[in-house]
Amino acid sequence: MDSSATQHKSVKKEWIFQIIIHLLVFHFVIMDHEKGQLRYELHWYQLWFFLNYVWANLLISYVFLPKFFYSKKYLQFGLYTLFVLVGVLFIEEFLLDPYVFPGTRMADFKGVLLSSGKILSVLVALAGMKIAWDATQRQRELDELKVMVKESELSYLNSQINPHFLFNNLNNLYSYAVEQSPKTPEIILGLSGVLRYMLYECRETTVLLSKEIEHLRNFIQLYELQIEGRGTVEFDTENIAEDYQISPLILNVFVENAFKHSQSGQSDQIKIAVSIKVNESGELTFICQNNYFPVESPLKGIGLENVKKRLNLLYPEQYELKIDQNGEEFFVKLKIKLSKA
Known part of the structure; x- marks a missing residue:
């Protein structure tokens, strides 16, 4: 299997993993507690709210993480992530809420804090799983590299044995041939x-x-x-x-x-x-x-x-x-x- 096919297979596995993780997180988002009992209520507007989290996670996971976080530019990563969090909060409080629940008053400070906590917990879960996936892939690549280095070193060491043996015995063979032994x-x-x-x-x-x-x-x-x-x-x-x-x-x-x-x-x-x-x-x-x-x-x-x-x-x-x-x-x-x- 060539490198392009292997890379395509790896990307496919990652997107399958991301879809499963998003479904699991969405499952927890729609969970609710009422009088000590778990209750699931799926409404159409919940998909819109969750899609607001999805675009933010994709931006953080596939742009900010490789560009800033993995390059150890933590300050830039923190600032850009903060801007995204503010953007998600703005869309939720000033665009989605008024559209889904018309006639309700604008969010107060307490409501903003509650929404911020929910947004942050969802994005941390999604981005955290992306970091875990990347760490697993890097470890796999590191293990493969160690195997390649080990095989290369063994091949090098073996190659030093055969020529030495061959050189000695060809000299002996030459001596016997000259003497017609x-x-x-x-x-x-x-x-x-x-x-x-x-x-x-x-x-x-x-x-x-x-x-x-x-x-x-x-x-x-x-x-x-x-x-x-x-x-x-x-x-x-x-x-x-x-x-x-x-x-x-x-x-x-x-x-x-x-x-x-x-x-x-x-x-x-x-x-x-x-x-x-x-x-x-x-x-x-x-x-x-x-x-x-x-x-x-x-x-x-x-x-x-x-x-x-x-x-x-x-x-x-x-x-x-x-x-x-x-x-x-x-x-x-x-x-x-x-x-x-």
Whole structure:
């Protein structure tokens, strides 16, 4: 649905809302009390009196409110509204009353006060509902804007993950191709599968945990080819039910970080251990450990900062992240409360 159609639908809803509110207020206007009993008497002239309130409300609600009140020009709003109230009072006391009730004397001070109170109460009710409607619409637009900002930020953070992974593995693929290694087809196939998952199967907010773990296993195998017997890589899973869901590509960054920093300063004895467990209450515990030569701190990478931002957006107050750098070992422990499909 385009913006013009959406706007037309919103305007239509607002006018339906206004008609209902005017009918309700008119219902209260014609109510009367007599000896403790409610009585309804509808006369033709009551419509004329109420139409006098309607034009004033439309002027206040659709001209003065957006032009002055919402622009914080409260003095101008108050003055123009006062002029309208005086105009409504003049029409009621000096035009409608003499016409509807000919022969009656002109309104005295007490009558003017009573009429002013009635006019003010009706206009406050009508204009107040307009303010409430506008506030509701602004809140809805604000909520939509927050969703758009969140989606844009997540898209930006995701876009920073894929090129980094692709750059590293294309360099490795180039090296294997130059050496005419028999592992080149295996790398191409693995890279194709991982990228297919990243580009096409991760468009939803959540994916099945089983699929995410399958992707992570392929992701680790692809990186494991780079070690070539220079160390050990362990990947264990436990109690992975089919109906649990997780936001995609959350765990990739920690694994990629482990491989990158283990290889950056070591030529052999690389040790990487990854485990994923889910308890009976649906809480996932992810642990990633790796040794490294402390050339530079792993915490300086943008990948870890990005994943923290993504966790704050996707799992606010629903996760625990512990990152320790102890001597020559890097330890990550992440707990997430999973949802079910």
